[in-house]
Amino acid sequence: MVDMLNLLIWNCRGAANKGVASVIRDMWSRYKLSLVIILEPRISGAQASKTIRQWGFKHSIRKEAVAFSGGIWLLWELDDLKVDVLELDEQVIHCNLRVGEDECLFSAVYASLSEHRRHDLWNLLSRLAGDIVVTWMLAGDFNDIKTPLEQVGGGRVNETRCKHFNNWIQDCNLIDVGAKGPFYTWKGPKWDGLERVYKRLDRCLCNVLWQEKFDKAEIQVVPRLCLDHHPLLVNLYGMEEGRRGRHFRYEAAWQMHEEFEQILTNSWKGEDEAHVKLTELQKTLTRWNKEVFGKIEGRKRRLLNRLHGIQRSVERRINPFLVNLEIKLEEELLHTLRQEEVLWFQKSRGRWLEEGDRNTRYYHMKTLCRRRRNKISMLKRDDGTWADEEVEISATFQRFYHKLFEEDRGVSMWTLTKQRWGMVNEAKLRNVGRDPNGDEIRRVFFQMGGFKAPGSDGYPAVFYQQNWRVVGRSMI
Known part of the structure; x- marks a missing residue:
């Protein structure tokens, strides 16, 4: 979806409100939006059509507000973007978004404040989910929270309601994509005797296929202006990253x-120190991975294509050579699948792996979720402003740690304490000062989690554990 990069979802609580038009036009220009979803516009008919024209949109699909309440608008300018409505409801517009040959399902959600009607929406979306086998994203104001942590202030959280919302998400096999920026997306009223309430009502959900296809997608909570809901900005292909050299990482596969x-064995010959051998091995493995080992996905696809061709040929005429080649290719494919499983297991930093249980997709999804969770696309500066460009984020980190390690901490207060510590006897003192022996060093290596984060050299503990016979002597 090359042309459909940025979507904006906003519960503006009234499209005719003062300032809404200016905010929409500003965000349209600033974020280069492809599609704008307006929730609760509270106007309909001729007034709605006039407002949309004044905002500058050529195309629109609307579920009209009823008696100045609710409503959902989908607005866009590009002729290349095709929006085919599949379900038009007071609480959701479910449609297919298409640019050229690329497409995905999208549901713009405005859940009712009425619990009974909200359950009607959950039932409708559950029915849709049961038939969906393509990429699907849902975004909007769900008027529910998943956990008490998604509310601060106000009255007591209804945990039963949270449980029902969570159960619905799980039953539909949906994933909360998360977001960068302010956590609470709605600022509520302040009641007497209570703190002002803030909740995370606006969110984006997706199915596994969407997560896999748009694994770099980012959701940003845009600053709230005057009104009580933050807009959500969806960038399907994520923040553009600069070209950086990729750090070496040993792959267990x-x-x-x-x-x-x-x-x-060849890299470990000679009497050089271990760190020299590891550095040379890095260079050799990097070159070998590019020239020989290659990308597992491409190798798997080639093997499947060759098997498919052979099996079609064998159906027409038995050929002993092709029969033997088929057996060989099947073995190679199974070996490649096992390599793929180990690759994704290592990247997911999972804690268990049952022999013979190829659950590659689980590890793949675990990796994508961890990568999305760990990626920093916004960082708050000391002055309270946000850095959202890669260069700015890097500079903010550097300034923070430069200041941190430059500060003069003075005399550490523990040296002034009157605390007196017990004496260490002579035997223990000699033991503390001696060098560890080979067995102790080996034991430390084998007690480490094999797939935990590697050191700065890119080698995790599993490298040493699997190759101790060759490398062990150099490590002692």
């Missing part, structure tokens, strides 16, 4: 290749 042991 390399160990399963027939050439790996010879590469390691």
